Every structure is written in structure tokens, then in C-alpha cells.
Amino acid sequence: MRHPRTSRLLSTLAGLIIGLAASASGAFEIEDHRLYPGTGETVIRVISTADLAVFEPFLQTFQEEQPEIGVDYTVVSSVDLHAAIQEGASFDLAISSAMDLQFQIANDGGARAYRSQATDALPAWARWRDQVFAFTAEPAVAVISRARFDGLPRPRTRQELIALLRERPEIFAEAVGTYDIRVSGLGYLFATQEARNSDIYWRLSELMGRLGTRLYCCSAQMIDDVATGDLAIAYNVLGSYAAERIARDDRLEILELEDYETVMLRTALIPATATEADGAALLLDRLLLEGLRQTEASWALPPVSAADDPGATAYGPIRLGPALLVYLDPLNRESFLGAWSDALVQ
Amino acid sequence: MSAAARVWLGSIGRRLTVLLAVIAALLALLSWWMVTSFAREAAERTQDNVLIASATTIAEALWSEQDAIRLELPYSAFAMLDAIGEDRVFYRVATADETLTGYADLLPPSLPAAPGDVAVATLTYRGDAVRLVTVQRTVLAGQRPVTVMVSVAQTRSGVGAISAGLSRTAALLSFGFFLLAVGLGAVATRSSLRPLNSFAGAVARRGPSDLRPLRREVPDELSPLLAALNRLMDRLGQSIRRSEEFIAEAAHRIRTPLASVRAQAELALHTVEKDGEKQMLRRVIRAVDESSRSAGQLLDHATVSFRADALARDPIDLADLAGRVTASLQPTAEMKDIALNLDADGPARISGDAVLLESAFRNVLDNAIKYSPEDTAITVALDGENGHWRLSVRDQGRGFADEPLPELKERFRRGRNVAQVVGSGLGLTIAEDALEAHGGHLDLTAPKDGPGACVTLVLPAS
Ligand SMILES: Nc1ncnc2c1ncn2[C@@H]1O[C@H](COP(=O)(O)OP(=O)(O)OP(=O)(O)O)[C@@H](O)[C@H]1O
Ligand SMILES: [Mg+2]
Numbered sequence: 001m002r003h004p005r006t007s008r009l010l011s012t013l014a015g016l017i018i019g020l021a022a023s024a025s026g027a028f029e030i031e032d033h034r035l036y037p038g039t040g041e042t043v044i045r046v047i048s049t050a051d052l053a054v055f056e057p058f059l060q061t062f063q064e065e066q067p068e069i070g071v072d073y074t075v076v077s078s079v080d081l082h083a084a085i086q087e088g089a090s091f092d093l094a095i096s097s098a099m100d101l102q103f104q105i106a107n108d109g110g111a112r113a114y115r116s117q118a119t120d121a122l123p124a125w126a127r128w129r130d131q132v133f134a135f136t137a138e139p140a141v142a143v144i145s146r147a148r149f150d151g152l153p154r155p156r157t158r159q160e161l162i163a164l165l166r167e168r169p170e171i172f173a174e175a176v177g178t179y180d181i182r183v184s185g186l187g188y189l190f191a192t193q194e195a196r197n198s199d200i201y202w203r204l205s206e207l208m209g210r211l212g213t214r215l216y217c218c219s220a221q222m223i224d225d226v227a228t229g230d231l232a233i234a235y236n237v238l239g240s241y242a243a244e245r246i247a248r249d250d251r252l253e254i255l256e257l258e259d260y261e262t263v264m265l266r267t268a269l270i271p272a273t274a275t276e277a278d279g280a281a282l283l284l285d286r287l288l289l290e291g292l293r294q295t296e297a298s299w300a301l302p303p304v305s306a307a308d309d310p311g312a313t314a315y316g317p318i319r320l321g322p323a324l325l326v327y328l329d330p331l332n333r334e335s336f337l338g339a340w341s342d343a344l345v346q
Numbered sequence: 347m348s349a350a351a352r353v354w355l356g357s358i359g360r361r362l363t364v365l366l367a368v369i370a371a372l373l374a375l376l377s378w379w380m381v382t383s384f385a386r387e388a389a390e391r392t393q394d395n396v397l398i399a400s401a402t403t404i405a406e407a408l409w410s411e412q413d414a415i416r417l418e419l420p421y422s423a424f425a426m427l428d429a430i431g432e433d434r435v436f437y438r439v440a441t442a443d444e445t446l447t448g449y450a451d452l453l454p455p456s457l458p459a460a461p462g463d464v465a466v467a468t469l470t471y472r473g474d475a476v477r478l479v480t481v482q483r484t485v486l487a488g489q490r491p492v493t494v495m496v497s498v499a500q501t502r503s504g505v506g507a508i509s510a511g512l513s514r515t516a517a518l519l520s521f522g523f524f525l526l527a528v529g530l531g532a533v534a535t536r537s538s539l540r541p542l543n544s545f546a547g548a549v550a551r552r553g554p555s556d557l558r559p560l561r562r563e564v565p566d567e568l569s570p571l572l573a574a575l576n577r578l579m580d581r582l583g584q585s586i587r588r589s590e591e592f593i594a595e596a597a598h599r600i601r602t603p604l605a606s607v608r609a610q611a612e613l614a615l616h617t618v619e620k621d622g623e624k625q626m627l628r629r630v631i632r633a634v635d636e637s638s639r640s641a642g643q644l645l646d647h648a649t650v651s652f653r654a655d656a657l658a659r660d661p662i663d664l665a666d667l668a669g670r671v672t673a674s675l676q677p678t679a680e681m682k683d684i685a686l687n688l689d690a691d692g693p694a695r696i697s698g699d700a701v702l703l704e705s706a707f708r709n710v711l712d713n714a715i716k717y718s719p720e721d722t723a724i725t726v727a728l729d730g731e732n733g734h735w736r737l738s739v740r741d742q743g744r745g746f747a748d749e750p751l752p753e754l755k756e757r758f759r760r761g762r763n764v765a766q767v768v769g770s771g772l773g774l775t776i777a778e779d780a781l782e783a784h785g786g787h788l789d790l791t792a793p794k795d796g797p798g799a800c801v802t803l804v805l806p807a808s
Pocket of ligand 2: 709769774
């Protein structure tokens with residue numbers, strides 16, 4: 001056994017080198033990186049949008065079961081992940097919250113088919129062509145600051161939320177946060193799907209634009225700002241992150257909006273460029289096992305089985321299918337971003 | 347063909363069954379193939395239609411804005427492509443000189459001939475076979491009409507999966523139909539061969555001398571066979587009858603001159619003196635007697651054969667018949683001082699031909715008298731026993747020689763014990779034939795309790 005501190009140092013060093021190499025090629029920007037060395041030769045290179053803080057417990061469990069396999073974990077944004085795989089960067093497993101981008105990789109032939117007991121156990125809507133596999137079903141939620149909402153009623157629908165924002169501009173001016181969908185793939189996915197479901201989205205966006213909404217790249221920062229009270233409300237935050245934070249932080253609260261819910265599937269795929277496909281398959285199976293679990297686990301990411309119950313979400317998760325390509329089309333993206341900017345950035 | 351196969355196909359039934367099974371197998375294969383190709387075609391057409399609908403929906407969404415062609419891909423255009431299965435989707439929207447959006451390298455091999463037409467093609471794109479549909483729409487950009495091509499392509503694994511599933515189902519169904527057809531074929535074969543089998547059975551059940559025409563309902567295919575068989579039997583019967591008539595005629599014609607020869611020889615015997623000549627004449631008389639006996643017996647035998655063909659079924663009392671015949675032979679017996687004891691209490695009813703039965707009994711009783719020495723007794727007894735009458739003749743004569751008794755019933759067969767007794771060897775044959783025509787038979791036994799022979803006529807009671 002190597003000394004933990006040395007291995008941490010080594011992995012940071014390796015991350016730095018990979019990061020430099022990657023930024024040199026200009027393909028993607030590494031947000032975080034860590035190497036979990038195994039006892040054997042095999043190292044699986046995972047590219048993911050999930051923060052290490054969220055994923056580390058899982059990776060540790062995996063390594064307890066498969067100590068000989070090392071895992072090299074790179075965190076990037078979903079847009080960068082997509083660009084990296086499309087440009088042929090070699091990774092063994094790609095895990096992303098942007099299911100549309102993942103779908104496009106598979107549709108364009110960038111993913112490998114894999115079948116096992118675990119993949120067969122997934123509900124049909126949670127896999128596509130045995131290439132894209134969903135292992136979480138995560139809703140978009142609104143997180144509020146208890147302090148800023150003190151004495152205010154909790155709106156139960158978006159209609160009520162609009163009314164509240166309109167009535168109390170003194171509270172909400174410059175205190176509403178949401179994704180900057182121009183940079184966040186996940187934010188874009190949530191926005192397009194929500195816009196497709198209901199016209200309330202545009203009314204809400206326009207109102208948020210008038211209030212001077214602040215735009216964020218990532219859920220984590222948005223939640224941070226709600227916690228400090230900089231923001232009164234963060235709209236369309238990843239529910240899993242929020243739940244994980246609220247468990248530790250009582251300044252936060254999830255706003256239960258009952259009219260509808262946008263549920264995204266976090267997906268994994270084995271890129272065609274994978275060199276350690278067997279090891280990646282092991283990790284994938286373990287991931288799907290986690291995604292299919294029926295019991296509460298220490299891990300924050302909610303399993304797909306949570307969305308399997310039709311009563312749980314009236315609309316079901318976003319469908320893993322060719323319709324995801326629609327909003328990825330440059331023309332559509334351009335016109336959607338145009339409309340969004342008109343409403344929100346003003 | 348191997349010997350076993352030849353034996354096996356030697357049966358019409360098996361041959362038919364095998365043939366029907368082969369036909370059923372061919373039809374099952376054919377139907378499976380047809381269903382499979384129809385399923386494939388239906389699935390392909392469905393995919394084509396969905397692709398056309400998708401491309402048309404996209405084309406309809408085109409509009410122009412200040413000289414520029416604008417497009418917002420309708421969500422439904424892609425959502426509907428999900429219906430076929432999990433297939434990869436590619437698209438391209440382009441004018442003659444530039445790709446507006448989509449996969450720039452997705453080039454349709456052919457374009458629709460006219461606006462409103464659809465060009466459909468199958469090609470390989472990004473490593474997979476895809477179905478590509480292209481539609482055209484002309485959009486007015488400013489003052490200038492611009493033709494825009496919308497191509498939508500989809501891989502074909504969904505089509506393959508649908509048609510493979512249907513093909514599997516069709517295979518199962520076809521196999522089921524095959525089994526059913528084989529079973530029904532076997533049943534059909536058996537039932538259509540049943541008339542043939544029952545026909546053959548009817549012919550086989552016939553008695554050896556039953557040459558009456560077969561009268562039965564047969565299928566059309568068998569009626570020529572039936573007619574031919576009946577004609578054959580008719581000709582056979584006629585030829586048998588002709589030869590019997592000929593024998594009877596011949597016997598009759600021989601007897602008359604023989605009688606006059608015997609009379610002349612008898613006369614000459616009284617006139618000649620010399621012992622040698624007397625001896626010679628006696629031999630002549632004896633030979634004439636033998637010939638005459640033979641001719642008479644031949645005549646009787648022909649009569650039996652003739653009458654047995656169309657046997658009369660008259661009610662007859664066997665006791666009565668025995669009495670009449672015994673009485674008629676009484677003079678012959680008396681010449682040898684033989685006592686004829688008749689122990690037959692009637693009535694013993696049977697149905698049949700009295701002439702034949704008299705002839706049979708007379709021959710048996712005649713034998714008893716003939717093969718017995720003078721001063722003995724012959725007992726004729728009649729008794730019934732489980733549906734049969736037994737008319738037995740017991741004498742105290744020389745008995746049978748040591749030889750197989752049933753052979754004595756053969757034609758012209760005489761025993762080794764005959765010595766000087768005149769005879770032709772036809773007596774027992776006549777008796778046996780007459781009895782068999784009535785469904786009875788003749789029993790020859792050598793009694794254990796004394797000398798002599800016992801001959802019994804066995805007849806079914808009516
Ligand atoms: N009662 C009998 N006792 C001894 N032998 C007999 C008696 N009846 C028949 N047989 C034997 O059976 C043979 C066949 O008898 P069958 O009556 O057919 O011929 P047959 O008496 O010799 O000639 P025929 O035709 O003139 O009667 C006889 O030749 C004789 O040997
Ligand atoms: Mg005789």
C-alpha cells in the first residue's frame with residue numbers, strides 16, 4: 001500500500017498533466033480530476049459531469065469490491081464532455097447529466113453497445129440501443145432560502161410563484177437565480193423540455209428577466225448563494241444536489257411545485273474510443289446496480305426506480321429518444337436561445 | 347431406394363401419409379416465407395411512412411424571413427421516429443448550394459422528381475444501413491423561389507426486430523399447421539382407404555367355392571375393380587359349371603353302353619364252359635362294374651358340386667332322412683346278412699339340400715356295408731351336441747388301415763384295406779363336399795372298443 005497522502009499528490013499531479021494536455025488541444029476544460037489507483041494495471045478513465053463530492057462514495061465502494069481496478073476520474077461540463085467524445089478523446093466511460101448530448105453521441109455512432117444482466121434489468125425507457133444507460137432519475141427543483149422566505153407563503157404551483165414574484169419585487173429583485181442555458185447543457189435541457197411542456201415557462205422567464213435574474217453555470221454555486229441568502233430562490237436546480245445540501249444545511253428548503261416536474265436521466269455510455277471496455281463494463285454494471293436499488297442508500301443520486309412508479313411523476317422522465325436531437329439542432333438552439341435571451345437577459 | 351424404404355412405401359396408406367406430410371411441409375415453409383416477407387415489407391413501409399411524415403413535417407416548418415430561409419425543427423418530427431424502435435436518426439435540410447442544418451454529409455442519392463414527390467433510398471451511412479427519405483419544398487425568399495430539400499434517415503434495426511418477431515411467430519404457427527396437416531392427412535388417408543380395406547375383407551371372407559357376385563356399395567374408384575372381379579367370378583363359375591356338366595354328361599354316356607356290355611358278358615358267362623374263359627369274363631364284369639361305379643360316383647360328385655353352388659335351404663329332419671336312406675340300403679345289407687340298427691329319434695331339424703345330404707349319408711352307409719363281412723351289425727345313431735347334429739355310422743368290419751385318415755377324403759383315394767371290394771375312391775369326397783356346403787364336416791374315427799370303423803356326419807342344427 002502506498003501512503004494515502006503520496007497517492008493523493010500523485011493523482012493531483014497526473015490530473016494537472018492531463019488537464020494541461022487537454023487544454024493544450026483546446027478540447028475541454030477540466031474542472032476537477034482525481035486518480036484512484038488500483039492494485040492492478042487496469043485504470044478506467046471516466047469522464048463525468050458529476051462532482052467528485054457526489055461521486056466519490058460510489059467510487060470507493062466500487063474499489064472495495066474491485067481493488068485491482070484503478071479509476072481515473074475527470075470532471076468537465078456536459079458541453080465539454082460532449083465535445084471531447086465527439087472529437088475522439090479516449091475515455092472508457094462517459095457519465096453526463098445532459099441526456100440529449102449523450103443521446104447524440106450514441107446516435108452519431110460514438111458509443112459501444114453493451115449488454116449484461118444489469119442492463120437488461122433496466123426499464124426499457126432507461127436505455128437506448130444498449131448504448132446509453134440511465135442510472136438516476138433526477139427532477140429539476142426550486143430551492144429557496146428560509147431566511148429570505150421568512151413569513152412568505154410557499155407557492156405550490158408556478159402560477160402562484162409568478163404571482164408571488166410579481167407582488168414582492170422588493171424581495172426578489174436581483175435575488176432569483178437560474179441556469180445560464182447558454183453555457184449549461186443541463187440548464188438548456190431543463191429549459192427546452194419545460195418550454196415544450198408549458199407556456200408558463202416563458203411567462204416565468206419574462207418575469208425573472210424583469211426582476212434581474214442572476215445566471216449560473218452550475219447547481220452547486222446556485223445553491224451556495226441561496227444558502228448565504230444572496231439569492232431568495234434558485235429555479236431549476238438539480239434536485240439530487242439540492243437534497244444532498246439540504247440534509248446538511250437548514251438554511252435551505254426545496255419548494256414543492258405540484259403542477260409539473262421535469263425529470264432528467266443521468267446517463268452513462270461506453271465511448272467507441274474506450275480502450276478498457278471490460279473494466280468500464282464492470283463499473284457500468286455497478287453503477288446500474290446503484291441505479292436500480294430499491295432501498296435508501298448513502299449515495300445522494302436517486303435511483304431510476306424512483307421514476308419507474310407512474311404515480312411519482314405525472315409526466316415521466318424526459319424521453320430517451322430522437323426527439324432529444326430537436327433542441328440540439330443549431331437552428332433550433334439559436335432561436336431558442338434568442339427567445340430566452342429576449343425574455344431573461346433583456 | 348433401400349429395401350426397407352421400398353417395403354415401407356409399399357403401402358398406399360403410408361405412401362399417401364408421407365406424401366401429404368411432404369406437401370404440408372412445403373406449404374408450411376411457403377406460408378412462413380410469405381408471412382415473413384410480408385411482415386418485412388409491412389414494417390419497411392411503416393418506417394417509410396413515418397420517415398415521410400417526419401420529413402414533410404420538417405418541410406412544412408420552413409419559412410422565410412428577410413431573404414433568409416428559416417427553420418425551427420418541429421419536436422413531433424423527431425418524436426414520431428421513436429415509434430419504429432430504437433434506431434439512429436439523421437437529417438439534413440439543404441438548398442441547392444448549402445446545408446442549412448443537420449448532417450452535412452448525408453447526401454440523398456436521388457432527388458424527388460417533382461415537388462410533392464418523395465425520394466426513398468437505402469444506403470449505408472456512418473456504418474449502418476439507413477432508410478433515407480427526401481422531400482422538397484420551394485420557399486419564397488424575398489422575391490427569389492428557393493428549393494429546399496429535407497432528408498430524414500433512420501437505421502433499420504427496428505424494422506428488423508419487428509419482422510424477426512413476426513417471422514418467429516409465423517414459424518411457430520407454420521409448424522403448428524404442419525403438425526395439424528400431418529395428423530389430418532393421416533386420418534384422411536385412413537378414412538379414404540377404409541372402403542378398399544372393407545372390400546378386400548369382404549372378398550377374403552368368401553368361402554372357397556362361393557362365386558356369387560359381390561353386391562356392395564363401393565366408391566366410384568373401386569367400382570371398375572368390383573365389376574372386373576364379378577365378371578371374373580362369373581366366368582370362373584361358368585367354366586366350372588361347364589366342366590361339371592361335361593363330366594355328368596360323360597358319366598351318363600359311359601354308363602349306358604357299360605350296362606349293355608355287362609349284360610352281354612353276363613350272358614356269355616352262362617354260355618362258356620371252360621374255366622379259363624369263365625375267369626376272363628368275370629374279370630371283364632368286374633372291370634365293367636368298377637367303371638360303372640366310377641361313372642356313377644363321378645355323376646354324383648358333379649351333382650354335389652353343382653348343387654352346392656346354389657345351395658337350397660329346405661327344412662330337413664335328419665332322423666327322417668337317415669331312416670329313408672337306411673331303408674333304401676336294407677336290401678343290399680340283407681344280401682350280406684348284415685343287420686342295420688337305426689337309433690335316430692326325430693325330429694333333428696336342419697336346413698339344406700336333401701339330395702346332397704342323402705347322397706352323403708348313402709355313401710357312408712354304403713362303405714359300412716361294403717367293408718363289413720357277412721353276419722355283422724351296423725349301427726346308425728343320431729344325437730345332438732352344442733348346436734350340431736352328429737349322425738354316426740358304426741360297423742364291425744375290417745376298420746381303417748393304418749394310414750392318415752383325412753387323406754381318405756381326397757379324390758379317387760382308396761384305402762390300403764380295400765382288397766377285392768369294388769370302388770372308385772370318391773364316396774368320402776362326395777360326403778365331405780356335401781357336408782361342407784352345409785357348414786358341416788365328416789369325422790373318421792377308429793373306435794377303441796372293438797373292430798370296425800366309425801364315420802360321423804356333423805351338421806349345424808338350424
Ligand atoms: N366303413 C369302412 N370300413 C373300412 N374302411 C373304410 C370304410 N369306409 C371307407 N373306408 C376306406 O376309405 C376308402 C375311401 O372310401 P370311399 O368311399 O371314398 O371309396 P370307396 O368306397 O373305395 O369307393 P366308392 O367311391 O365306390 O365308394 C375306402 O377305399 C376304404 O379303404
Ligand atoms: Mg365308398
